[in-house]
Amino acid sequence: MPHWLMKTEPTTYSIQDLAGEPNQTTCWEGVRNYQARNLLRDDIQVGDQVLFYHSACKEPAVTGVAKVSRAGYPDHHAFDKQSHYYDAKSNPDDPTWFMVDVTLDHVFAAPVTLKQLRAEAALAGSVLSDMMLLRKGSRLSVQPVTAKEFKKVVAMSKAKR
């Protein structure tokens, strides 16, 4: 079962927002990057586990785990002129943009910060040494994570600090 990491700016949508949703579920709308779109449309499946990441904030961190509860379907926000995510070029008959639904699994008691991830990745032979999130210039908002990386991050969230 593949694993993913999804970024969000907590000022826009945080893991606490997800925790407050009916069924703790939301659609992951507004991804407007073709590489991420391809993952959403073609690769991400129901049951896949997701690291929920807060970016562009005071302490960037993985803040919890979510699960994919609906596989790729058209992002209808692209057809809504009122929406911030409106895209005049996306045709409802042949949609450009896709989204999935995610459901909260759990919020980490202690977020695993980007700083901690980098420190871990710097250790010799670290499981995280090649993690996409940590690569220079990497800014894909939906990205693959290996099973080992996923397990490691979850373990770090449980470790005493």
Add this chain to the structure above:
DNA sequence: GCCAACGTTGGC
């Protein structure tokens, strides 16, 4: 707020 890295757009 700065700025490096990256993606997209559009003139040619």
Add this chain to the structure above:
DNA sequence: GCCAACGTTGGC
């Protein structure tokens, strides 16, 4: 198809 200009991301 090239590439400069522009916009966005996101850490710091």
